[in-house]
Amino acid sequence: MSLSRILIVEDEEKLRRVIQLHLESAGFEIMTAAKVEQAMPLASSANLVLTDLRLPGTDGLRFIQQLQSKGIQAPVIVMTAHGSVEAAVEAMKLGASDFLQKPFSLDHLTTVVQKALAMQFLRAENQRLRDELDTRYQFDNIVGRSAAMREIFHTVERVAPTRATVLLAGESGVGKDMIARAIHQHSPRKNHSFVKINCTAIPENLMESELFGYDKGAFTGAANSKPGKFEQADGGTAFLDEIGDVxxxxQVKLLRILQERQFERLGSxxxxxxxxxxxxxxxxDLRAALEEGRFREDLYYRxxxxxxxxxxxxxxxxxxxxxxLHFVQKLSRELGTTAKEISPAALDRLVDHPWPGNVRELENTIERSLVLASGDILQPPDIRLEAPRGHHPANSGQSAPFLPEGETLEHWEQMMIREALRRANGNKSQAARMLGLTRNALRYRLSQMGLESGADEAENGVQLNA
Ligand SMILES: Nc1ncnc2c1ncn2[C@@H]1O[C@H](COP(=O)(O)OP(=O)(O)O)[C@@H](O)[C@H]1O
Ligand SMILES: [Mg+2]
Known part of the structure; x- marks a missing residue:
């Protein structure tokens, strides 16, 4: 079963035994080895490796390299002799995720182990989302898994090859530009121009000449002829943004373009x-403009x-x-920052925000958060929302390299448990599997969190390695 399984590699028998008993009583399944040669065949089934650095025969550093060359992803925690910090640093450089200096307390051991497993869980979870994103929830660079977005992708696919006129409606920042470009890209017109016309940005008195062009002498100062946007878009796509402001x-001339594909330049x-x-x-809402007589009905239907x-x-x-996740990935690359993952709790903060500026605001928020974040992982305090919505108390803006300031491992563990339950729609067996716990171990933790009566605690107690 997917109980978290720890491989202990330690030649000193007494210490190995103490660690084993302690971790077993904390609910982990344990495998042990006295040297690397014994450990290697066991490593592929471990969720975490705890290894001494000084071992008879092959040493701990070589062991880390061997694990990596075999593609073993489990986090490795090294145990080092007192005072040998260099060796620990060396091990971390080779990819160890943490180290323990002997002598260490058993409580500290548990903390370090849980931290490494939590981290591993988070990485795996982010990777799972990324894989889903890559294979299922993306159309070009447009991300969407909601029923609404998938329906839109479907429509785009069907309408792109045709010449049908499309009317995109939605608040600012929802992705109208993006969808318009995708339609063009998937059409037979893709090698011709995509000409965007921002109807609010063009002053009213210049609009006609901008759209339809003018001939020499059409007005004072028209020293040469100039083609308009529609001529530039010949063979391609004209994107009329903010059409409600025309x-x-x-509007009459646009109607004619739509009906007959014909026009005259100004002064010709x-x-x-x-x-x-x-x-x-x-x-x-164009229909409101329609009712108020600001927008022509015939144009609307066209x-x-x-x-x-x-x-x-x-x-x-x-x-x-x-x-x-898409923006974290894309922007980390563009910005050259290190943050590449996002914690479930940070995702929760994003989900709670109302996003009045829609996807554009989200993109800006992620960018700001990446620039200002202190670690490799975006944690809740790293999420810099434009207008904080009260329910997240003052963020100092500083976070410790791993746990954000003011947070404890226990707090973190609880967030992960809540997140797993949320994703499993409250199904405990499924949540337990995601967390690498048995159902009983999860229940035990829930009862400790006060989320479930401890009634069935007796059935598991702390002997979870059954
Ligand atoms: N579904 C999406 N997937 C990825 N990026 C998106 C998505 N929707 C919007 N964006 C990004 O958000 C920003 C705003 O989108 P845009 O198309 O300009 O919105 P609108 O035209 O509706 O104001 C752009 O940077 C765009 O790339
Ligand atoms: Mg736009």
């Missing part, structure tokens, strides 16, 4: 034809051939862990 006189009566695919986006509504992030929180 003034009435332009020569009719031009273009082959464009139109994608429009809006972050306001645009709304294939509507894609992207829900705000707060309505698809299943996407959050995957988006967060």
């Amino acid at each position: 003034p009435g006189n332009i 009566n020569f009719t031009r034809s273009v082959d464009v695919r139109v994608i429009a986006a809006t972050n306001v 645009l709304n051939v294939v509507p894609i509504n992207i829900p705000p992030l707060r309505e698809r929180k299943e996407d959050l862990p995957f988006l967060a």
Whole structure:
């Protein structure tokens, strides 16, 4: 079973025995070896290796190298003689995850072991999410596992090869630009231009000439002719962002482009034809604008051939862990920072936030957090939200190399247990498996946390190595 199994490699028999008994009573399953040659065949089934550095025959450092060359991922904790810090440092450089200096207290031993296992769990969990992300929840670079996003991917796949007009609706930061580009990329037009027209950014009096171009002498200062955005997009895609802000006189001309693919440059009566695919986006409800008479009904229906509504992030929180991981990975690479993992508790903080700025705000938050984080792993205090929402008390902004300030291992263990239960939808056997515990061991911990009556404690006590 997947009880956490520890391999102890120690030549001194008495010490080996003491450690074994102690760890067994703490609920671990133990394997022992007196030298590397005996240890090697056992290592592949261990969840953690605790090894002396000075061993007869092959020494501990060689052992670490051998474990690595065999691809064994279990964390290794080395035990060193008093005063031999250099050896410990050497072992850490080779990949040991921690060290214990002899003589050590048994309590300290438990702490170090649990810390290493917690870390291993976190790494494995992040890796699992990453694998899922890579294989299932990504369309190009667009991440989504919620039903809404998967439906959108599906629509994008179906609509991309056609010339159908698409109307993207959603709050700012939900990914409208991204989806528009994906549609273009998956269309036969991908080798032609994708021209983005930001309708709010263009002053009203310049809009017509920007969109449709002008001929020499069309207005004072028009010394040369200039093609507009639609001509630039010929053969490709025109993306009209914030379409709700287009003034009435332009709306008529857009309607004509959509119906006939024809227009005239400003100051010219020569009719031009273009082959464009139109994608429009809006972050306001166009129907309200319709009712108020600010938006033409005929244009609305021409645009709304294939509507894609992207829900705000707060309505698809299943996407959050995957988006967060995606940004941690992408931004760590871009920023050259070391933080590469994110703790379940930090993910919880992200899930709790309402994200008024949607995915854009999440991306910025992760970037800021990565830049300011102190360790390899983003912990709750490392998450710098734009507007802290009260329920997370003052973060000092400093965190210890491993456990954030003010947190204890016990606290951390409890967070992991809660997270496992959450992911297992409360199923204890499943949660226990994720944590590498027996169901009884999990129950025992839950009763200690006051989350379950200790009634069945007697059935497991601390003898969990059955
Ligand atoms: N589903 C997603 N997966 C990955 N990145 C996303 C996703 N949605 C949005 N983004 C990122 O968030 C930011 C905002 O997205 P954008 O498409 O500009 O939003 P909008 O156009 O709706 O305001 C961009 O940097 C984009 O790359
Ligand atoms: Mg946008």
